[in-house]
Amino acid sequence: MKLGFSKADEAFRSECAAWLQAQMAGPFADIRGIPNLVSKIERRREWEQELAAHKWSCIGWPEQWGGRGATLAQQVIFAEEYARAGAPGRINHIGVELAGPTILAFGTEEQKARFLPGIAAGTAIWCQGYSEPNAGSDLANVRTKARLEGEEWVVNGQKVWTSLAHFSDWIFVIARSQEGSKGPKGLTFLMMEMDQPGIEVRPIRQMNGEAEFNETFLTDARCPADSLIGTPGDGWRVAMGLLAFERGVSTLAQQMGFRNELDGILAAARANGKDRDPVIRQRVAEAEIGLRLMRYGALRMLSNADHSAIDGAALTYKIQWATWRRNLGELAMDVLGQDGEIAPGAEYEWPMLPNLFLFSRSDTIYGGTNQIQRNLIAERGLGLPKEPRGDL
DSSP states (O other): OSSSSSSSHHHHHHHHHHHHHHHHTTGGGTTTTTTTSSSSSSHHHHHHHHHHHHHHHSTSSOOGGGGGOOOOHHHHHHHHHOOOTTOOOTTTTTTIIIHHHHHHHOOOOHHHHHHHHHHHHHHHOOOEEOOOOTBBBOOGOOOOOOETTTTTEEEEEEEEEOOOOOSSEEEEEEEEOOOOOTEEETTTEEEESSTTTTEEEEEEOOOTSOOOOOEEEEEEEEEEEGGSOTTTTTTHHHHHHHHHHHTHHHHHHHHHHHHHHHHHHHHHHHHGGGGGOOOHHHHHHHHHHHHHHHHHHHHHHHHHHHTOOOOOOHHHHHHHOOOHHHHHHHHHHHHHHHGGOTTSSSOOSTTTTHHHHHHHHTTTEEEEEEOHHHEEEEEEIIIOOOOOOOOO
């Protein structure tokens, strides 16, 4: 469904769709439809740089920083056509969709000149240093510490679930810089190079056989004093602004990926006759309804003029899509039956569906568990009393 797009927007759709389809059918056909983020990393680095060379990497950014100054409608269109073409997941999603917009919103002009060109060019891959072993969904409980020594920040601590850290060039880190501070107070937002003696990355093997996530250990890791975004102790405000960007245009591309998965389930059901099962038919209908509702919710989020703030629609989106996709993974296995036990990568007509089931179990955990999301909705969205908490 196309909502409110002008003739000029549809002309833009034709332009980007033609380019993407040509790339996925031609020079980058070998990475088309890859269902994970860790396969063929070097080819995907080349893809990032190809996007940048044609100014498709970060189209919503200002032209001076490598973007196209694209309208919101054009960004939505590109996100949809990107997924429709079967283009691979962006290995620099964190840089393009999170770090870049955060620097544009909160960084100085000097910081923009320092960090943005590499992201836009696809030569600087970023990862996110938020979660810790005792501060996952409860991000305000971070224990990683940063102290200012002369012209450098010195950082010590451990981050976990850092996606693609083992391939990344940069990391942004939330660290506690004020001794004795608790909760969201006293946190600082730092930009750090990964290639230094003080940072060690250990991949975490997942149950689907991949290793997208990592543990990241920081031992006297360093970055220049002017590498912080905002001011010392103001990191929580910047971190929350970044999470608002996470609920931005990229949600439409995510939903197109979901569309491809649901279409794969439908194709499997038609092939093995499960489409005649009334219970399966009902569950497919519920999945279709849920997907359309997510699209409307995403468009509602994008209609908010302040994209650095988390409104009610943004508060509910994570639990909505995570629960929906977990159920989709279960539906995929029920449609496939015993065929779903074949490991991803085997000779199989729908290789992404077993992987979908295995990976979707994590969707309700990372980025804030469903339980924590309910607390956020209750406290921040509905204004209910906060849950009693012990001393941090």
